[in-house]
Amino acid sequence: MNQQPTETIEEIFINRGEEEQHQQLEDLLEAAEEGNLNLIAILHQAQNIFGYLPRRVQVRIAERLEIPFSKVYSVVSFYSLFSTTKRGKYTIEVCTGTACYVKGSQDILDKINDELDIEPGQTSEDDRFTLQDTRCVGACGMAPVVIIGDDVHGRVKPEQLPELLRQYE
Missing domain, CATH: 1.10.10 (Arc Repressor Mutant, subunit A)
Structure with missing residues (x-):
């Protein structure tokens, strides 16, 4: 019925x-x-x-x-620009292309997981961040690259992430 x-x-x-x-x-x-x-x-x-x-x-x-x-x-x-799930105010994209991966992008993803308790595809409880891993952002000379919102951050080290994330509070 x-x-x-x-x-x-x-x-x-x-x-x-x-x-x-x-x-x-x-x-x-x-x-x-x-x-x-x-x-x-x-x-x-x-x-x-x-x-x-x-x-x-x-x-x-x-x-x-x-x-x-x-x-x-x-x-x-x-179209990948559309999302059917709730996203955070800022999207964090961690490049996992070859150059970024070799330079430590997995360590960056692990540190973001420690800091925000989210995995790629998830949104933080406070709806501030959505984490995504992306294949290549075309900035291999700046590897590893993290994009937060519209801001591109190059040569990121895991220990820089807490301060970097605080900039988006």
């Missing part, structure tokens, strides 16, 4: 305490209907509003744009 949802999409947002974000999303979708925003631009702005793209946001976008949810989801799941 198919059960109908008991809450509307608006009620889901309100029940999660996301009234302000919901209104921003609705304003974005209204502007998209009037303007010339493509799906990727809409998803990018929606991710900026919520910090990630949960299913309820994807469903709302599909409803308002009158496109299948599967189309929205396929774009979200294809």
Whole structure:
């Protein structure tokens, strides 16, 4: 037997305490209907509003744009810049490409785990950091490289990490 949802999409947002974000999303979708925003631009702005793209946001976008949810989801799941899980305020990317790995990127990942108690793909309990390992950032001469937010840090040593992370409090 198919059960109908008991809450509307608006009620889901309100029940999660996301009234302000919901209104921003609705304003974005209204502007998209009037303007010339493509799906990727809409998803990018929606991710900026919520910090990630949960299913309820994807469903709302599909409803308002009158496109299948599967189309929205396929774009979200294809592009690595989109996340369907909650992310921290700052993303820490540790390069694990060959040059960085040889110069100690695994030691950096281990130290971040000690400091923040997170593994790659996880977010710290205070929602400040999301840790990712990445293959190559194209800065091999600065190995090992750590990117925090938009800031690139080269020749990082594990003992520098506590002070480096404090800069993002």
